[in-house]
Amino acid sequence: MRRGLRRPMTPWTPLLLLILLPSAIRGHSDCLEEDGGWFTNRYTAPQEEEYCSVERRDASLTYAEFIEQYAFSRPVILRGITSNLAFQALCTKKMLLQEFGDRIVRLSTANTYSYEKVDVPFQEYVEHLLKPQDEDTLGCGSGTGVPFHWHGPGFSEVIFGRKRWFLYPPEKTPEFNPNETTLSWLANTYPLLSEQDRPVECTIRPGEVLYFPDRWWHATLNLDTSVFISTFLG
Structure with a gap:
């Protein structure tokens, strides 16, 4: 029987509850140091922003x-709230x-006009489809992301890799084509934006959690093959 670690309760515990399984760490320290085996094609990765405009706060x-x-x-990046080594x-x-290699996953381009869906086993997705994306060809690794959209408030935590975020407040609708990828938007639209039309932006790394408020527009771009968790609040 695996036991969870008892940790002091903080105001964040109900929002970011992680069940720590220390036995899961044994034998995986090397893999954790190598980005969990997910990291591929660093040289193809898009770049981080010049300046992160989201404040970082600790516990x-x-x-x-x-x-x-x-x-x-406004958004905020939270770090040092809890340890996620066991979950990593x-x-x-x-x-x-x-654990999940034979499970079926559903793929789509993940934007407003995505109607075509493709179902494949998770193992096939990882071993044959997980590759970097360029502006013209959809991929499943670095360069992928979700175009601009909005919903209720939420948290997003990176487990492996890096994830770049672009955010606008509810009253400021971004200029974008929902049929184009975030990578295409970054290459073709972003450079033409005036200073006042630039988004709030940042890149979050393993152990960091981004919070964004209700109805904030946001788009994401995976700078590496990334594993992350998002929690949306009702």
């Missing part, structure tokens, strides 16, 4: 401060293929 941020300063008004061990390429 000293109180619940009251979060509500007052960020919950309804469960999300290595080897472990996920072992």
